[in-house]
């Protein structure tokens with residue numbers, strides 16, 4: 001139910017904004033020591049934008065679209081170094097002024113166009129390089145992101161390249177049939193099919209379209225033969241092969257002999273026989289395979305294309321009128337920017353991919369003296385990932401106590417004196433031992449408390465002492481080249497928790513479902529050192545609603561470096577470490593009492609939106625489509641996120657009924673004098689107003 005479902009919601013608004021119109025963000029701020037500074041001048045002596053670039057690996061995963069400008073903000077250059085750029089932080093502020101609250105999904109249509117251009121250019125280059133005497137006709141798999149504005153834009157941008165669409169289901173076929181009007185572009189019909197599906201696909205030929213029905217199940221063969229006969233139209237057919245080469249990666253279960261889809265070699269032979277018997281073997285023109293998404297290793301790409309090329313030439317030998325080879329999806333995206341065969345990365349680029357595919361197919365055909373096929377790829381992830389950025393704000397943080405503890409008194413409990421002594425004695429030589437001591441003393445303090453020997457304030461003091469010990473130990477451990485195993489978790493234990501205005505189940509479901517990594521970083525303050533290390537906790541009340549794995553050069557890291565929140569108005573005394581430790585509570589900043597702090601989650605344009613779900617009834621986020629103009633940018637479309645009324649409607653609640661129930665309850669309470677008239681009105685007003693509001697928190 002993550003769909004941006006109703007067309008009514010997709011209100012189209014085109015408002016051009018000139019660069020000069022953007023709000024200036026030189027807000028005056030007060031620092032902790034009371035002096036006033038402006039946001040332009042916060043670069044600390046020890047930190048630089050270059051350090052932020054390195055830390056968040058933005059060049060690795062973001063090039064050529066994302067970088068950091070001199071103001072320390074993320075910038076977006078939708079056409080890489082060929083066009084203009086815009087400041088993402090300023091864009092978000094301008095959109096907020098237009099009542100587009102966070103979380104906000106921003107789509108850059110120019111990036112979409114650039115991805116299509118790059119993919120076609122890569123194949124054109126490979127075709128020229130290997131003197132391939134055929135053409136490339138890519139298709140976009142609608143499954144990857146079905147949003148109307150996006151599919152329409154894709155078809156438009158793909159027109160010069162006769163870029164087509166791939167449908168993986170009947171509803172997607174409906175989208176493709178109605179949207180694809182590019183002469184000569186292919187419409188690849190995959191997925192489970194019934195008679196209606198097959199008839200629609202065949203009849204679309206009469207509209208001037210080029211649908212190719214890919215047989216994925218042996219049961220579809222007689223259906224297709226019968227439909228072709230009945231309609232008196234010769235369909236163009238393909239077979240999807242179950243290759244024995246499979247991707248070993250994270251998502252690699254679409255291939256292999258027991259894969260869910262496709263025909264085995266005996267089934268392909270049976271298909272050839274059945275078509276031949278029906279005098280329809282000339283209809284069979286395409287071979288398709290798809291071995292899985294996000295193929296991390298080029299070796300896997302190569303093995304698959306080798307096997308498929310041989311099946312292709314064998315089918316031609318058997319008398320099929322082979323014209324097309326469709327290599328499916330799988331072209332990877334480098335989410336962590338490491339350029340390795342790690343599951344969140346890939347050890348090849350788009351050009352390597354195109355080169356290998358073209359070279360292998362040409363070699364196989366040349367050997368058998370066969371004409372080469374029109375090459376089709378169904379790259380989805382590689383086309384739509386980069387265009388979407390999800391921007392969300394931090395609501396509050398929770399941190400473990402830190403700083404310098406108050407000196408111990410002789411009268412304090414022995415366990416407290418022990419902990420204090422441990423704290424005092426921590427050095428590079430004994431930090432590991434000190435960690436064990438502190439942990440032991442803390443456990444003892446707890447059991448003394450359970451037996452009534454330690455009071456609640458004493459237990460609090462002991463816990464705070466434990467945390468500052470850990471802080472001191474961690475500071476030392478971070479300086480060491482080798483960290484002992486038993487201290488490895490310390491970073492995680494000590495991490496701050498940043499509460500984010502987001503539902504990962506709705507906006508980044510793959511982080512939860514399959515541990516997918518997306519680059520996440522602040523979109524401003526990048527000229528300041530991020531002094532906190534944090535995990536992210538979302539708005540849902542589900543303990544899985546968190547992000548605690550982040551991209552890193554090697555493997556993943558358990559915490560993300562973030563900036564401390566700045567108080568909006570500093571009425572309280574300074575946030576000095578000392579005040580923290582004497583305060584009895586863990587420091588939790590109250591929501592919205594701080595300057596806005598925005599994080600961006602990048603490369604989220606594929607699969608996430610439609611797989612998102614309504615856990616805890618957080619609905620779709622607001623989405624905007626941005627197009628760069630010579631003078632600034634323009635908002636092409638606004639797709640408002642779900643309101644409470646819409647989300648409640650999905651689970652069969654009617655707003656009117658809900659309001660009525662509250663009204664009756666307030667009337668009864670009024671009669672029984674349990675509530676004042678004023679309060680009852682306040683409650684009703686809040687209730688009614690909330691129903692028309694966004695499901696996320698507003699700042």
Ligand SMILES: *Cc1c(COP(=O)(O)O)cnc(C)c1O
Nearest residue numbers: 290293294329330378379380381
């Ligand atoms: C999912 C899918 C794709 C898209 O794969 P990507 O890895 O996102 O490019 C292409 N073809 C088929 C048949 C698919 O199922």
